[in-house]
Structures are given as C-alpha cells and as structure tokens.
Amino acid sequence: MFDCLMSYHFLIFILQITVLFGLIVFFDGIIHVVASQVSSWIFWSKEEWTASKSSSSWNVTNHLLAIGLALMAISLLRNYIYRRRAFQFFRRLGIPGPNPHLIKGNADKMRNRSLLAVDIMDQWQAEFGDFYGYFIGMKPYVVVGDLDMVQQVLIRDFHKFVNRPSMGIEIRPVINTLVGLRSQRWKEVRRVISPTFSTRKMRKINSTINRCVDILVEVVGKHAENQSDIDFYGVFQGLTCQVIGECALNTTVDCQRQPQDEFLNSLRQFLKQANNPIIDLAIYFPLVREILAVVCRVASPCGQFTQSIIDKVQSVIDHRRNHYRDGVAPTSHNDILQLLMEASENRLEGENAAEGRSRSNQLLTDDEIIANAWVFLLGGFETTANALTYCAYLIATHPDVQEKLHQELMDHLGESSGDLETDYNKISQLTYLDQVFSEALRLFPPVVLFVTREASEDTQLGQFHIPAGTNVQIPIWQIHHDPNLWPDPYRFDPDRFEPELKKNRHPMAWIPFGAGPRCCLGVRFALLEAKIALAKLLMKYRLVPCERTEEKLTLSVPTVTLNPKNGVWLRAEKREETSVC
Numbered sequence: 001m002f003d004c005l006m007s008y009h010f011l012i013f014i015l016q017i018t019v020l021f022g023l024i025v026f027f028d029g030i031i032h033v034v035a036s037q038v039s040s041w042i043f044w045s046k047e048e049w050t051a052s053k054s055s056s057s058w059n060v061t062n063h064l065l066a067i068g069l070a071l072m073a074i075s076l077l078r079n080y081i082y083r084r085r086a087f088q089f090f091r092r093l094g095i096p097g098p099n100p101h102l103i104k105g106n107a108d109k110m111r112n113r114s115l116l117a118v119d120i121m122d123q124w125q126a127e128f129g130d131f132y133g134y135f136i137g138m139k140p141y142v143v144v145g146d147l148d149m150v151q152q153v154l155i156r157d158f159h160k161f162v163n164r165p166s167m168g169i170e171i172r173p174v175i176n177t178l179v180g181l182r183s184q185r186w187k188e189v190r191r192v193i194s195p196t197f198s199t200r201k202m203r204k205i206n207s208t209i210n211r212c213v214d215i216l217v218e219v220v221g222k223h224a225e226n227q228s229d230i231d232f233y234g235v236f237q238g239l240t241c242q243v244i245g246e247c248a249l250n251t252t253v254d255c256q257r258q259p260q261d262e263f264l265n266s267l268r269q270f271l272k273q274a275n276n277p278i279i280d281l282a283i284y285f286p287l288v289r290e291i292l293a294v295v296c297r298v299a300s301p302c303g304q305f306t307q308s309i310i311d312k313v314q315s316v317i318d319h320r321r322n323h324y325r326d327g328v329a330p331t332s333h334n335d336i337l338q339l340l341m342e343a344s345e346n347r348l349e350g351e352n353a354a355e356g357r358s359r360s361n362q363l364l365t366d367d368e369i370i371a372n373a374w375v376f377l378l379g380g381f382e383t384t385a386n387a388l389t390y391c392a393y394l395i396a397t398h399p400d401v402q403e404k405l406h407q408e409l410m411d412h413l414g415e416s417s418g419d420l421e422t423d424y425n426k427i428s429q430l431t432y433l434d435q436v437f438s439e440a441l442r443l444f445p446p447v448v449l450f451v452t453r454e455a456s457e458d459t460q461l462g463q464f465h466i467p468a469g470t471n472v473q474i475p476i477w478q479i480h481h482d483p484n485l486w487p488d489p490y491r492f493d494p495d496r497f498e499p500e501l502k503k504n505r506h507p508m509a510w511i512p513f514g515a516g517p518r519c520c521l522g523v524r525f526a527l528l529e530a531k532i533a534l535a536k537l538l539m540k541y542r543l544v545p546c547e548r549t550e551e552k553l554t555l556s557v558p559t560v561t562l563n564p565k566n567g568v569w570l571r572a573e574k575r576e577e578t579s580v581c
C-alpha cells in the first residue's frame with residue numbers, strides 16, 4: 001500500500017492537486033484585484049463596492065471563476081507536457097526527422113499551399129535519408145523508402161500492417177468502404193468485392209466504357225474542327241465522371257458534352273473541400289474533428305452531395321430487388337453496382353437466381369454496398385483522369401513516341417473498325433501502349449500520399465524498432481524518381497518498360513497502384529478505361545502542344561493525389577482517314 005501511495009503516479013497526482021490549489025488561490029487574488037479596478041469605474045462609492053463584495057453571490061462567483069481558470073490552466077499545462085513527450089517519439093527510437101511544431105507536428109509543411117508535399121519529402125529525404133519520421137498533428141508517420149522494407153510492410157509482414165492509419169473518428173460512409181474498413185471486416189469485404197473487378201467481370205462493363213469513350217472522341221473532334229485549345233484535364237474528368245457514374249452508381253450523366261454538368265461540378269467541389277483550412281484544424285485538434293464530422297454530415301455541401309449519392313444508390317438497389325421479385329433477370333444490368341449486389345448475395349452467374357436473395361444471406365450490408373459504390377466514384381474519377389491527362393501531355397510533347405504508338409494501334413486495331421468493345425484481348429496485347437502508360441504513371445503517379453499502413457504490433461524494420469500504432473508511409477514519388485532505380489529519372493522513356501528490363505527490376509520500384517493484398521482494387525478497371533480512351537483517341541487524332549501548354553507542368557497535391565494545377569492544354573489534329581470508326 002505504502003509503495004503504491006508513493007508511486008510515481010501518486011506523486012504526480014499530489015503535485016497536480018497542489019498546483020491546482022495554488023492556481024485557484026492565485027486566480028482568486030487576480031480576480032479580486034481586477035474586480036476592484038473595474039468596480040472603481042462602475043460603482044459610485046467605496047461603500048457601495050464593499051457592500052457588493054461582501055455579498056455571498058460575489059464570493060461564489062469569484063471562487064467558481066478562479067476554479068474554472070485554474071482547471072483550464074492545468075489542462076493546458078498537461079496538454080503541453082503530453083505533446084512534448086509525444087513528439088519525443090522518434091527521438092526515443094533513434095529515428096531521424098524534422099522538428100515538429102508543438103501543435104501542428106509537421107502537417108503545416110505537408111499541407112503547405114505553396115510547396116508541394118512531394119518536394120518537402122524530397123528535402124527531408126536529402127537531409128535524413130530514406131528512413132525518417134514526421135508528424136501529422138500528433139500522429140507519427142515513419143517514411144520507408146528502402147525497397148526490401150517496402151516489400152516487408154506491404155507484402156511479407158502484411159498481417160502486421162493490414163490497416164491504413166485510423167482517422168480517429170467515424171465518418172460515414174468512409175468507415176464502411178474498403179478504404180476505411182479495418183482488420184477482419186476489411187478482409188471479409190475485400191474477399192467479397194474482389195471478384196467484381198476480375199478480368200471476366202470487366203468484359204461486362206466494356207461496352208459502357210466504349211460508349212463513353214466514343215463521346216470523348218466526338219468532343220475532342222469538335223475542338224479539332226475549330227482548331228481550339230483543349231484542356232485535357234477537364235475533358236478526361238468528364239470521361240471518368242461519366243464512366244464511373246454509370247458503372248458504379250447507375251447514374252446517367254452528360255458531363256462530357258456539358259462540361260458544367262451539375263454532377264461533375266458537385267464531384268469537383270467535393271474533392272476541393274478536402275483542401276479546406278478547417279481540415280487543418282481538425283488534424284491538430286481532435287475535438288474539431290468530431291464537430292466537423294457532424295457538420296459535414298448535416299450541413300456542408302460535401303455532406304449533402306454524399307447523402308444524395310447514398311439516397312440514389314439505395315433507391316437503385318431497392319428498385320432492382322423489386323425487379324428480381326417480379327422475375328426480371330439480375331444480369332440485365334451490366335454495372336459495378338449490380339456486380340456488388342450479386343457478390344454480396346454470393347450469387348454467381350448461372351446460379352439459381354433465387355438463391356441468396358434473402359437479406360439474411362447477404363455478405364455485405366446495404367450500407368457497405370452503398371459506401372463502396374461511393375468510394376469507387378471518388379477512387380475512379382480523379383485518379384484515372386489525372387493518369388490520362390499526364391499521359392496525353394507526355395505523348396503530345398514526345399512526337400516520336402506518339403508516332404510509334406500510332407503505328408502499333410494501326411497494326412493491331414486498324415482492321416477491327418475500332419470495335420474495341422468486342423476486342424478486349426487486343427487492348428491487352430498492345431504492349432507499347434502499356435509501356436507508354438506505365439512510364440507516364442511512373443513519372444506522374446496520380447496517387448502520391450495514400451500508400452500508408454498502421455503497425456498493429458511491435459515490429460522491426462531494418463535496425464529500427466517500430467512500436468504498434470506507428471504509421472508507415474511509402475514514398476511513391478521518391479521511389480519513382482530514384483536515379484539508382486531509374487537512370488535520368490525525369491526523362492520520359494517508355495522503353496524502360498520493355499519486358500526484359502521490367503523482369504530484372506525490384507518489384508517495388510514501380511508501385512502507382514500500391515502493392516500487396518491491400519493494393520488498388522480498381523487497377524484493372526482503370527487500365528481498361530485509360531487504354532481504350534488512349535487507343536480510340538490516338539487512332540483518330542494527333543495530340544500537339546499549343547501556346548498554353550506549360551513547358552514544365554505546375555502540380556499540386558491537395559489531398560493524396562497529384563493534380564495538374566492549371567490543367568493541361570493541348571490541341572488535337574485529325575489524322576488522315578483510317579478504316580477506324
């Protein structure tokens with residue numbers, strides 16, 4: 001008992017109580033002095049003031065105020081000591097890194113609006129090497145650039161690194177998506193959803209992609225006729241918005257022909273919200289995070305947009321279930337939502353359609369189906385548009401690559417009347433197109449800050465001990481521009497992806513889609529959409545730079561994606577008539 005009383009914690013407790021009483025007395029005195037001064041301005045006479053001071057209500061107010069101030073002071077002091085200790089985290093582990101600010105950690109650097117997060121990480125890597133730690137708010141992130149360690153985190157020791165860093169609060173519908181789900185439930189949901197993106201299932205949505213790409217070619221054609229400059233960023237955003245809107249949400253949008261389409265604008269606005277300074281506050285102060293989650297849900301435009309998507313998808317699900325009951329074949333809809341519903345009910349093609357229809361058999365709840373359809377919309381919109389934009393820019397500024405690519409397209413698809421819809425296999429056989437797109441993804445990885453994991457147990461990375469709860473970040477940009485892996489790393493050279501060279505490269509040297517069991521689920525979808533778009537576009541048009549084309553692209557990293565800040569302006573020139581389309 002004595003030991004316990006004399007323990008360290010007890011002493012700290014006694015110390016805090018003493019400080020608290022000391023502070024109460026101190027504030028009591030201060031309040032008295034301030035009140036005397038103020039009263040001399042307010043009360044007419046000294047007697048009046050003495051009378052009011054001796055009243056019991058004055059005494060109670062005075063003491064309560066003093067206690068409140070003392071409690072506030074002590075909690076600030078505790079918070080200060082707690083933060084000082086927390087920010088010693090990497091120092092205690094012997095991991096180098098930039099000095100954190102007491103409130104922001106290093107988040108102000110990473111979310112700086114004038115300097116790119118990837119540039120900051122370049123600077124840190126130059127200063128501390130390819131293993132260092134920094135803080136977002138108070139959360140510790142260790143950056144791991146060594147490829148063997150990257151492989152250890154993403155693949156070999158995956159069981160210790162299943163989750164992405166926790167957000168600290170439950171924002172719906174994010175927590176029900178593959179991106180936000182954790183541990184066992186993530187495994188179960190991923191297992192159910194994965195077949196939705198298999199090669200065989202991708203064939204089903206091939207026709208939707210083709211139809212949307214044909215509209216893209218038509219839109220670009222109009223600009224080519226008028227010889228006007230085209231912002232390909234906007235054009236590709238229109239394409240990916242329409243494709244993913246139709247495929248994931250069964251929402252028909254005309255955002256390619258109508259660039260000011262409401263759905264597209266809401267989507268853009270939604271993504272812009274992530275760059276709001278309020279988010280910075282939420283990172284620094286957990287309480288703001290809680291309030292923000294509520295405000296976002298009920299009042300902000302981004303919350304309303306999300307709610308409108310939720311309502312829409314729920315109504316489509318209900319509508320389709322009613323149709324099943326009326327005997328309409330479930331396979332009559334070729335979209336991801338349908339595939340999700342089928343996967344969630346474990347209803348494989350050709351199986352008895354009645355089987356698995358009862359709600360009790362569902363492997364995914366409706367909330368999970370809706371949340372994932374929503375995350376496919378977000379995941380499939382900006383990422384693929386960015387990838388296509390960078391690729392178009394690189395192709396336009398490298399005419400030799402463009403001509404070689406055009407030749408390949410004509411050799412393989414020239415005879416097929418451009419009917420890529422029935423020729424999924426041919427798209428996969430376009431090896432030079434694959435090389436060009438891979439090299440574009442290397443130079444401009446569309447997602448630069450998202451490959452992160454949380455250690456669920458203590459582990460060892462090289463010489464460093466990593467305690468459970470530490471977040472690990474894989475620096476994709478730095479890996480993709482490492483001169484030891486990629487000589488002359490800023491040069492666009494699709495030959496780097498010739499099969500022989502590819503075979504001898506470290507598997508973690510090129511990871512635009514992440515790696516391991518938690519890599520990008522939509523990789524097949526993204527590649528199919530992007531390749532069909534590039535193939536159909538480049539068979540008909542030659543892309544060329546115009547006056548507004550930036551010599552060096554201005555980039556921004558508003559959240560986790562790498563965006564072309566000012567768009568990408570090019571022109572399209574019609575090629576001589578081919579047998580295509």
Ligand code: HEM
Nearest residue numbers: 178376379380383384387451513514515519520521522526
């Ligand atoms: C060029 C286009 C795309 C790029 C570069 C990209 C990149 C990424 C990256 C880097 C990750 C994190 C992987 C990791 O942590 O190891 C990711 C995750 C994810 N992506 Fe993509 N993505 C693209 C397109 C898509 C599309 C079209 C969809 C859906 C239709 C999608 C759905 C997802 C989902 C659901 C996850 C989370 C997977 C999980 O946690 O299990 N992505 N993506």
